[in-house]
Amino acid sequence: xxxxxxxxxxxxxxxxxxxxxxxxxxxxxxxxxxxxxxxxxxxxxxxxxxxxxxxxxxxxxxxxxxxxxxxxxxxxxxxxxxxxxxxxxxxxxxxxxxxxxxxxxxxxxxxxxxxxxxxxxxxxxxxxxxxxxxxxxxxxxxxxxxxxxxxxxxxxxxxxxxxxxxxxxxxxxxxxxxxxxxxxxxxxxxxxxxxxxxxxxxxxxxxxxxxxxxxxxxxxxxxxxxxxxxxxxxxxxxx
Amino acid sequence: xxxxxxxxxxxxxxxxxxxxxxxxxxxxxxxxxxxxxxxxxxxxxxxxxxxxxxxxxxxxxxxxxxxxxxxxxxxxxxxxxxxxxxxxxxxxxxxxxxxxxxxxxxxxxxxxxxxxxxxxxxxxxxxxxxxxxxxxxxxxxxxxxxxxxxxxxxxxxxxxxxxxxxxxxxxxxxxxxxxxxxxxxxxxxxxxxxxxxxxxxxxxxxxxxxxxxxxxxxxxxxxxxxxxxxxxxxxxxxx
Numbered sequence: 001x002x003x004x005x006x007x008x009x010x011x012x013x014x015x016x017x018x019x020x021x022x023x024x025x026x027x028x029x030x031x032x033x034x035x036x037x038x039x040x041x042x043x044x045x046x047x048x049x050x051x052x053x054x055x056x057x058x059x060x061x062x063x064x065x066x067x068x069x070x071x072x073x074x075x076x077x078x079x080x081x082x083x084x085x086x087x088x089x090x091x092x093x094x095x096x097x098x099x100x101x102x103x104x105x106x107x108x109x110x111x112x113x114x115x116x117x118x119x120x121x122x123x124x125x126x127x128x129x130x131x132x133x134x135x136x137x138x139x140x141x142x143x144x145x146x147x148x149x150x151x152x153x154x155x156x157x158x159x160x161x162x163x164x165x166x167x168x169x170x171x172x173x174x175x176x177x178x179x180x181x182x183x184x185x186x187x188x189x190x191x192x193x194x195x196x197x198x199x200x201x202x203x204x205x206x207x208x209x210x211x212x213x214x215x216x217x218x219x220x221x222x223x224x225x226x227x228x229x230x231x232x233x234x235x236x237x238x239x
Numbered sequence: 240x241x242x243x244x245x246x247x248x249x250x251x252x253x254x255x256x257x258x259x260x261x262x263x264x265x266x267x268x269x270x271x272x273x274x275x276x277x278x279x280x281x282x283x284x285x286x287x288x289x290x291x292x293x294x295x296x297x298x299x300x301x302x303x304x305x306x307x308x309x310x311x312x313x314x315x316x317x318x319x320x321x322x323x324x325x326x327x328x329x330x331x332x333x334x335x336x337x338x339x340x341x342x343x344x345x346x347x348x349x350x351x352x353x354x355x356x357x358x359x360x361x362x363x364x365x366x367x368x369x370x371x372x373x374x375x376x377x378x379x380x381x382x383x384x385x386x387x388x389x390x391x392x393x394x395x396x397x398x399x400x401x402x403x404x405x406x407x408x409x410x411x412x413x414x415x416x417x418x419x420x421x422x423x424x425x426x427x428x429x430x431x432x433x434x435x436x437x438x439x440x441x442x443x444x445x446x447x448x449x450x451x452x453x454x455x456x457x458x459x460x461x462x463x464x465x466x467x468x469x470x471x472x473x474x475x476x477x478x
Contacts, residue, residue, distance in 0.1 A: 003285070003287040005287075007285070013274065013277070013279070013280070014274060015274035015277070016262065016265075016266045016274065016277045016278075016280070017263065017266055019262065020259050020260075020262040020263035020266060021259075021263075023255065023258065023259040023262065023284060024256065024259035024260075024263075026255075027255045027256055027259060027410075028410070032409070032410070033408070033409045034290070034408060034409070035252065035253060035254035035255065035286040035287075035288075035290070035408060036286055036287050036289075036290070037286075038252070038254070038255045038286040039255075039286075040252070040284070040285040040286065040287060041252070041255070041282075041283075041284040041285070042282070042283050042284075042285070043280075043281070043282045043283075043284065044280075044281050044282075045262060045279070045280040045281075045282065046242070046246070046279040046280070046281070046318075047274040047275055047276075047277040047278075047279065048242040048244075048274075048275050048279060049274075050275075051273070051274070051275070073316075077312075079285075169272070169273060169274060170271070170272045170273075171266075171267070171271070
């Protein structure tokens with residue numbers, strides 16, 4: 001099948017709901033009237049990769065070999081032009097994975113930060129993410145580099161975030177939504193001008209919550225838009 | 240990454256929304272509390288495969304070479320144990336594709352028909368599908384073999400079905416829902432006991448419509464459940 005668009009290799013399964021959401025966001029962010037105008041995607045949604053956070057907080061198997069195996073298989077496919085990983089925590093290994101293959105991997109954190117429009121007097125950016133993402137400073141590092149102050153939930157709040165993410169992974173969207181909405185609101189009421197939904201399970205729960213939607217930054221969507229752009233397909237709205 | 244579940248190869252992209260919906264249905268039909276309990280999936284969502292219906296009604300490029308290329312690449316992956324195709328019309332080529340590779344391909348029509356519970360006095364089964372699926376008799380053949388009478392929309396109704404499917408493909412869910420709901424209702428009011436949503440774009444539009452949901456058979460869901468079963472993961476509800 002010949003295609004004028006470049007094919008993205010999606011290293012997914014972390015978790016499977018986030019990967020399905022990501023594929024659908026790529027589609028929704030594309031301006032297309034027919035199937036054929038959409039981005040070609042080759043996706044691995046192999047959720048047996050060990051839990052990223054468990055490893056980063058010091059009590060689980062190393063996910064890197066599984067991540068590298070998947071990235072190498074995608075990169076070895078001559079149809080794949082570049083990769084994307086719809087898992088924020090996995091970006092702790094972005095640099096190491098990039099060195100392991102000869103095709104570029106988009107970076108969810110850089111793409112997300114690039115979408116944030118800062119005005120004078122804006123408060124810090126709140127970060128909702130896994131313990132692994134927070135401990136590995138996946139967002140903090142790039143936000144500091146961009147000169148943007150950031151804030152994370154306090155210990156009890158972060159426990160609610162993890163419980164919310166676990167609920168979404170277990171298919172209990174209602175519990176997940178309540179817990180995650182509470183923490184997003186706490187960061188916003190505490191002075192944050194925006195909150196990054198920095199775990200791909202979070203937008204699944206919060207994208208329908210009208211009250212906070214406009215002030216939450218969807219990292220999955222930012223990565224999906226970067227994929228459409230990089231593929232050469234037409235974005236639904238300008239960048 | 241070692242997994243105790245068998246990996247499914249998904250030949251998708253027909254269209255991309257249907258493939259994202261299919262991956263999400265596989266996840267929703269699986270009983271799992273963690274990522275690692277989910278079905279491993281390797282998916283090709285390459286929507287540049289020529290339109291199936293255009294070819295079957297005699298005015299478009301042959302999609303078979305593209306389908307065969309995708310099936311062969313999936314089958315050549317040593318991780319893939321079996322294939323599934325979330326596109327009803329593409330099942331016109333199921334037998335020919337099965338002969339082209341050495342791994343089994345689940346059959347969406349057989350899986351869908353197997354879920355239909357018939358009682359004495361039940362009316363015929365209505366079929367909502369593309370012109371291509373209807374012309375190639377993809378459902379009719381298997382329903383006759385099962386001894387189940389079937390009915391398709393009249394000419395004007397079938398035009399509405401095609402317009403509804405095109406609207407879903409173009410991202411206009413509201414128009415798609417109105418057109419497809421009207422045709423489902425017409426078949427049900429005309430005496431059909433159930434209506435098969437026999438195009439993977441249709442459940443995307445109709446699964447939220449409470450009035451007809453219980454009487455519509457979701458072919459995508461039937462195939463997703465067959466994938467979970469075949470993979471060895473645990474179904475959310477018994478078969």
